[in-house]
Each structure stands twice: as structure tokens, then as C-alpha cells.
Amino acid sequence: MGSHRSPGTSPVVAGGVAGLLAGAAGVAAAEAVAVLLTGVTSPLFAVANRAVDAAPRPVKEWAIETFGTADKPVLIGGVVATVTVLAVSAGALGARRPRLAVGAFLVLSTVSAAAALTDRAATAGAAPRLLPVLALVAVGLGSLLLLLRALRTPVAPKDREGSAATSSPVPATGRPSPATASAEPGAAVSGTTGSGTVETLEGGKPRLRHPSHLPHRVDGDDLPPAFDRRAFLKAAVAVGAVAAAGGVTSRMFGGAEAAAARSALDLPAPASAAPPLAPGASLDVPGITPYLTSNRDFYRVDTALEVPDVPIDGFVLRIHGMVDRELELTYQDLLARRLVERRITLTCVSNPVGGEYVGNATWIGIPIGDLLREAGVRDGADAVRSTSADDFTAGTPLPVLLDEEREALVAIGMNGEPLPLEHGFPVRMVTPGLYGYVSATKWLVDLEVTRFADFKAYWTTRGYAAEAPIKTSSRIDVPRSFAQLKAGRNAVAGVAWSQDRGIAKVEVSVDGGDWQEARLAEQDNVNTWRQWVLDWDAEPGNHTLEVRATDATGYTQTAERAPIAPDGSTGWDSVNVTVS
Numbered sequence: 261m262g263s264h265r266s267p268g269t270s271p272v273v274a275g276g277v278a279g280l281l282a283g284a285a286g287v288a289a290a291e292a293v294a295v296l297l298t299g300v301t302s303p304l305f306a307v308a309n310r311a312v313d314a315a316p317r318p319v320k321e322w323a324i325e326t327f328g329t330a331d332k333p334v335l336i337g338g339v340v341a342t343v344t345v346l347a348v349s350a351g352a353l354g355a356r357r358p359r360l361a362v363g364a365f366l367v368l369s370t371v372s373a374a375a376a377l378t379d380r381a382a383t384a385g386a387a388p389r390l391l392p393v394l395a396l397v398a399v400g401l402g403s404l405l406l407l408l409r410a411l412r413t414p415v416a417p418k419d420r421e422g423s424a425a426t427s428s429p430v431p432a433t434g435r436p437s438p439a440t441a442s443a444e445p446g447a448a449v450s451g452t453t454g455s456g457t458v459e460t461l462e463g464g465k466p467r468l469r470h471p472s473h474l475p476h477r478v479d480g481d482d483l484p485p486a487f488d489r490r491a492f493l494k495a496a497v498a499v500g501a502v503a504a505a506g507g508v509t510s511r512m513f514g515g516a517e518a519a520a521a522r523s524a525l526d527l528p529a530p531a532s533a534a535p536p537l538a539p540g541a542s543l544d545v546p547g548i549t550p551y552l553t554s555n556r557d558f559y560r561v562d563t564a565l566e567v568p569d570v571p572i573d574g575f576v577l578r579i580h581g582m583v584d585r586e587l588e589l590t591y592q593d594l595l596a597r598r599l600v601e602r603r604i605t606l607t608c609v610s611n612p613v614g615g616e617y618v619g620n621a622t623w624i625g626i627p628i629g630d631l632l633r634e635a636g637v638r639d640g641a642d643a644v645r646s647t648s649a650d651d652f653t654a655g656t657p658l659p660v661l662l663d664e665e666r667e668a669l670v671a672i673g674m675n676g677e678p679l680p681l682e683h684g685f686p687v688r689m690v691t692p693g694l695y696g697y698v699s700a701t702k703w704l705v706d707l708e709v710t711r712f713a714d715f716k717a718y719w720t721t722r723g724y725a726a727e728a729p730i731k732t733s734s735r736i737d738v739p740r741s742f743a744q745l746k747a748g749r750n751a752v753a754g755v756a757w758s759q760d761r762g763i764a765k766v767e768v769s770v771d772g773g774d775w776q777e778a779r780l781a782e783q784d785n786v787n788t789w790r791q792w793v794l795d796w797d798a799e800p801g802n803h804t805l806e807v808r809a810t811d812a813t814g815y816t817q818t819a820e821r822a823p824i825a826p827d828g829s830t831g832w833d834s835v836n837v838t839v840s
């Protein structure tokens with residue numbers, strides 16, 4: 261039998277290709293349909309979202325620590341790789357057992373339908389949520405059947421090198437002659453509409469097959485001696501084109517509404533501008549972290565695999581719960597409020613000692629206290645539960661938000677621009693002094709005045725503390741770990757932060773020796789980090805440098821190492837260097 265088959269591509273390999281192409285076309289079509297709808301999560305991202313939710317906390321922590329801000333691309337890559345393996349296997353099996361391939365495809369589609377229906381980032385109803393899945397099934401399954409049909413189409417020996425007919429949409433009924441079968445090769449495996457007895461060719465001889473609505477369940481020996489490679493190639497090119505078109509569409513229109521709205525925006529000048537930055541707040545040390553972090557360099561931490569697309573058209577921030585009157589504020593309403601501009605250093609609880617999940621920006625926003633007082637907070641409330649468009653939640657102590665000095669913001673601007681999409685456009689919270697997971701909800705849509713006793717926020721249900729003030733911390737930026745230095749004067753420098761208390765002192769110890777006091781940059785405000793530098797007279801050898809900060813309350817950082825869970829890391833940052 262094998263000797264009859266034309267050399268080259270085996271049907272199993274071609275089947276794998278068919279599975280891959282059909283999977284790609286189906287997924288790309290689903291992605292394209294999803295980006296064209298509002299409030300719908302594509303099957304790929306919906307499945308990945310479920311994976312994030314289902315992952316136990318240690319796995320999430322490991323992912324954040326190992327991949328940093330690349331954890332999302334890694335996860336999506338993992339889902340894509342899994343689907344690829346399944347699609348290729350299904351296709352390879354499908355060359356001989358088409359029903360298995362169809363079954364595998366339907367199982368995958370069912371899984372993605374379930375993920376789409378339960379996705380917490382989606383806001384649309386069930387019907388639109390299922391449209392991408394429908395596209396997945398229609399395009400993916402259609403492509404798979406088309407390719408498998410071509411693959412299972414026999415070529416008469418005389419046609420093998422000639423122009424074999426491609427698939428016919430019309431299934432043959434009755435008993436076709438061998439000539440008919442080869443002229444209408446689709447008939448042999450056209451399962452979707454097959455309504456009668458069809459035949460396949462076996463060594464050029466017709467053989468009766470049973471009728472079926474799916475490609476016949478046949479074993480390998482029923483594969484044609486040579487499949488119609490031209491027809492397969494044509495079908496493959498067509499399916500590949502569908503995949504590419506879907507991919508391009510989803511790239512072009514992803515986050516389109518919010519992006520378009522953002523680029524058309526001009527923020528009004530804040531009624532209260534940030535005080536000018538004192539020149540002394542920024543030290544001139546090569547390699548030190550810049551005092552202000554650009555939007556591009558600002559760390560990003562969130563559970564959103566896809567940046568939520570929140571257009572300002574139709575945006576409403578709802579303030580409700582234990583209040584005298586509910587507020588529903590549009591984006592224009594927010595622009596019309598008293599806007600203030602403030603420099604605030606944001607920090608993530610997941611920042612390990614010496615880590616990078618901390619950044620300092622100039623924010624423009626409305627003091628949340630203004631809005632809460634307008635709504636009229638009732639007695640007994642002690643918390644505000646904030647919710648994002650993608651259903652992330654945070655619980656913030658009410659007194660912090662009402663504090664007129666601390667000025668937590670409903671922010672709309674970052675470093676002079678509307679918020680970048682990935683930093684919460686159009687509206688987010690920024691709260692001085694508290695870790696982001698309890699106070700910095702991005703893509704903010706809802707503030708509920710409530711009691712801590714009455715709810716648990718996203719990370720609180722995952723083992724993190726309900727209340728989480730930022731711990732006094734310091735970091736060595738220069739020299740880098742394992743740097744090779746020349747003996748003599750070297751700058752040791754970095755940043756220290758203790759938001760809403762302020763940094764009073766930073767000290768450096770060389771090889772566990774006496775603490776030497778560093779020179780502090782001028783304090784901008786207590787809610788921002790502070791740069792520091794020490795002139796170190798380095799002697800040849802290997803050295804360990806350690807840093808510790810003391811805040812304005814007199815508290816000095818402990819040497820004791822604590823992990824990031826449940827309420828932030830502790831311990832001294834250190835670097836090892838070689839001096840020659």
C-alpha cells in the first residue's frame with residue numbers, strides 16, 4: 261500500500277499541518293470577532309484568564325518572580341503552545357480518524373465557550389460572548405473538514421502529476437463511477453452533507469462505503485494511495501489566508517475604542533498644579549534611578565491579560581453603598597471637578613527587596629475625599645471597595661481616602677498625559693502610602709462605601725492582608741551587583757521610600773561594618789521616594805554593601821527578611837562588588 265503512495269508528505273504529517281492551520285484560522289477568527297465587539301473576551305484570553313484564576317497563589321508568585329512583567333506573554337504563550345499541540349495532534353489523528361479530530365475540536369470549543377461565559381473581564385451578555393466561539397467553531401471546524409477532505413481525496417494514477425480536481429461542494433449520491441469519484445473527490449469524504457452511499461477509491465477500484473454525516477470512520481488502510489496534494493495545498497493556502505486576516509484584524513482593532521478616545525483627549529490644566537520640583541530633589545549620579553519615572557518605564561502589575569478597553573464614551577464612575585446620595589459621574593463630570601496635580605510614588609506589595617516594582621509619577625486627578633464628601637458617607641462605614649472594568653477589586657481604609665492631607669486621587673492623568681491604557685485609562689485610583697493592591701485600582705468604574713467586615717477584595721481572598729501600608733524600604737542602584745570597580749572614590753547611591761511618612765536617614769554598611777550616613781536629596785514631599793548617595797572610598801577586594809533607611813517616625817528598616825506575602829517584603833538590600 262505504501263508503495264502506491266506518492267513519495268513525500270505523508271498523510272499524517274499533512275494532517276498535522278491541517279490541524280495547525282485549522283486551529284490557527286479558528287482562533288484568529290475568534291480573536292478578530294472578539295476585538296470588534298465591546299465587552300467580550302476572546303476564547304484564547306478567556307481560557308488564559310481562567311488559568312490565572314485557577315492557579316494557586318505560590319504558582320502566581322513564582323510566575324511574577326520568574327517572569328516579572330513578562331508573566332502575561334509567557335502565560336498566553338503557554339496557552340497558544342497547548343492549543344497548538346492539541347490542534348496538530350488532532351489533525352494528525354484526523355488523517356485516519358476524522359471523527360476524532362472533529363471531536364477534539366468540539367471539546368476545545370466547549371472549553372472555550374465555558375471560559376467565555378464565565379470570564380470576569382467581559383461585560384457583555386451571553387449571546388455576544390459566544391459569538392467569538394461560534395467563529396471558532398465555524399471557521400476552525402470548516403477549515404479542518406476542508407483540509408481533511410482534500411487529504412483524504414484519492415488521485416487516480418493518471419492524475420497524480422496532473423491537475424487533479426479540487427473538492428466539490430456537491431456530494432455525490434448513488435454509486436459514482438471511478439471517473440466521477442476522481443472528478444468529484446470531495447464526495448468520498450464529504451461528510452457534512454453526505455446523504456447517500458459514497459465510494460472511496462482503493463487501488464483504483466470503487467468500494468461501497470456506508471453513508472454518514474461525518475467523514476467516514478476509516479482506518480489507515482482506507483486512506484487513498486495518494487492524496488490530492490494540489491487540492492490540499494490550495495485549501496491550506498486559503499485557510500492560512502483566513503488565519504492571517506483574522507490575526508491582522510485583531511492586531512489592528514485591539515483596544516481600539518479606548519486608544520482612539522485617549523489620543524483625541526486634552527486634559528484641562530489642574531486647578532492646583534504640583535509645586536515646582538526643587539532641583540535638589542534629583543541627584544546627579546550616573547546610574548541612579550531617575551527621580552521621575554517615565555510612563556514607558558513605569559512598572560506594570562495587574563491581573564489583566566488583555567488591557568481592558570474602556571472607552572470614555574459611556575463611561576460612568578458609580579459611587580454608592582453607605583452614602584446619603586449615590587453619584588454617577590461621567591468622564592466629562594470628572595474633568596469638570598477640582599483637579600489637582602501631585603507627585604506620588606506607587607509601590608507593589610510584590611516588590612522583593614531591591615526590586616523594581618516601584619515608580620514615581622506626577623498624577624492628575626480629583627481628591628477621592630471630595631467625591632466621598634459629596635456623596636455623604638454614613639456612620640459605621642470603614643472601607644471603600646473599588647472595582648475595575650475587569651472586575652478586579654481592592655479594599656481601602658475609608659479614613660485614608662477622606663484624609664485631606666494625604667489626598668488619594670481618582671486619577672485621570674499621568675506625567676502630563678491622559679493615563680496610558682495599561683496604567684488604567686480612563687480612570688484609576690492612586691493612594692499615597694498604601695500598596696497598589698489595596699488602593700490603586702486601574703480601569704476604575706465603581707466605588708462602594710462599606711465595611712471591611714462585609715467583603716473581601718481580590719488579593720485578600722488569596723491570602724494577602726486586608727490593610728497594607730507601604731513598608732519603609734531602600735534600594736541600591738549603583739554600583740550594580742557584581743560590578744568591577746577601581747579603588748578609590750566610588751558613589752554608592754539609590755532610592756528610599758516610606759510614603760506618607762517620609763525618609764529621614766539612609767545608611768550604608770560595608771562588609772557588615774559601621775553604618776555610614778548617606779547624603780539625602782532634597783525631600784520633594786512625604787509621598788515620594790528620596791534619592792541618596794554615599795561617597796565610598798573603596799579598597800581592593802570583594803565587598804558587600806548593605807543599605808537601610810529610617811523614616812520620619814524614627815523607624816529603621818529591620819534586617820529580618822520577610823517574603824512579599826501577606827503584606828510586603830522586609831530586609832536590607834545588598835550588592836557584592838569587586839574592587840581592584
Ligand SMILES: Nc1nc2c(c(=O)[nH]1)N[C@H]1C(S)=C(S)[C@@H](COP(=O)(O)O)O[C@H]1N2
Pocket residue numbers: 558559560561562563564606607608609648649650652682683684695696697700701702703
Ligand atoms: N484593575 C486592576 N487594577 C489594579 C491591579 C489589577 O490587577 N487590576 N493591580 C494593582 C496592583 S497590585 C498594583 S501594584 C498597581 C500597579 O499599578 P501600575 O501597573 O500602574 O504600576 O495597580 C493596582 N491596580
Ligand SMILES: [Mo]
Pocket residue numbers: 561607608609610695696697
Ligand atoms: Mo501590587
